[in-house]
Amino acid sequence: MNSQAPVITVDGPSGVGKGTLCQWLALRLGWHLLDSGALYRLTALAALRRNLALQDETHVALVAAALDIEFIPDPDNLVRIRLDGTEIGDALRSETTGNAASQVAALPAVRTALLERQRNFRQAPGLIADGRDMGTVVFPDADLKLFLTASAGKRADRRYKQLIEKGVDANLDILAKEIAERDERDAQRAVAPLKPAADAEVLDTTLLGIAGVRAWTRALISQRLKIRVIP
Numbered sequence: 001m002n003s004q005a006p007v008i009t010v011d012g013p014s015g016v017g018k019g020t021l022c023q024w025l026a027l028r029l030g031w032h033l034l035d036s037g038a039l040y041r042l043t044a045l046a047a048l049r050r051n052l053a054l055q056d057e058t059h060v061a062l063v064a065a066a067l068d069i070e071f072i073p074d075p076d077n078l079v080r081i082r083l084d085g086t087e088i089g090d091a092l093r094s095e096t097t098g099n100a101a102s103q104v105a106a107l108p109a110v111r112t113a114l115l116e117r118q119r120n121f122r123q124a125p126g127l128i129a130d131g132r133d134m135g136t137v138v139f140p141d142a143d144l145k146l147f148l149t150a151s152a153g154k155r156a157d158r159r160y161k162q163l164i165e166k167g168v169d170a171n172l173d174i175l176a177k178e179i180a181e182r183d184e185r186d187a188q189r190a191v192a193p194l195k196p197a198a199d200a201e202v203l204d205t206t207l208l209g210i211a212g213v214r215a216w217t218r219a220l221i222s223q224r225l226k227i228r229v230i231p
């Protein structure tokens with residue numbers, strides 16, 4: 001029996017809909033939300049602002065260890081984030097920042113620097129953890145592990161629509177190429193590569209809408225945690 005607060009992990013590649021699902025789950029359950037990708041994005045942004053090379057493992061890890069961050073769930077936005085007390089806007093979600101994040105995320109010292117910080121999000125009444133290695137490395141004893149997949153084309157398409165909706169300039173071909181590169185780097189890296197935990201529930205969302213993904217998640221939460229999530 002786990003004496004710690006319950007955790008549901010949601011892992012998968014970029015553009016698969018994890019953020020939308022996690023935001024909804026955290027609001028429905030009234031649980032905390034860990035957007036671990038944002039930690040890597042903030043690390044990359046903070047490193048670039050300090051003119052560090054993204055391969056400078058020692059210094060980027062120091063930046064990661066010293067980040068002052070706060071996550072605020074918001075029904076209108078995916079999530080609001082403060083860095084050093086100041087709210088960060090769209091720069092955090094840009095593809096440029098996503099690619100930079102994927103570079104610093106490949107550095108073992110950076111991952112180590114962020115590990116405890118991520119585990120500290122596990123507080124009552126519970127945590128929804130969104131990322132790549134939530135079920136494999138950060139919360140190996142999670143109460144429920146979900147892993148979402150979707151074809152690369154579908155993910156590029158979804159990310160394109162998200163960006164255009166937000167008024168961010170985007171090119172579908174460039175986006176598809178960048179997503180493929182990021183997937184490759186995330187899946188091939190030596191530390192905490194993107195892969196489902198052995199005990200994860202895997203769902204291919206290529207042909208599923210948001211309602212289908214939510215229904216699958218609700219059924220698993222009801223089965224495994226005996227909690228009824230309102231649709």
Ligand code: C5P
Pocket residue numbers: 014036037038040041098101102103105106130131132133134182186
């Ligand atoms: O999920 P998001 O697109 O915000 O993540 C940005 C990058 O951060 C990913 O491409 C990945 O390289 C890295 N990341 C990671 N481990 C996590 C979450 C994100 O390596 N748990």
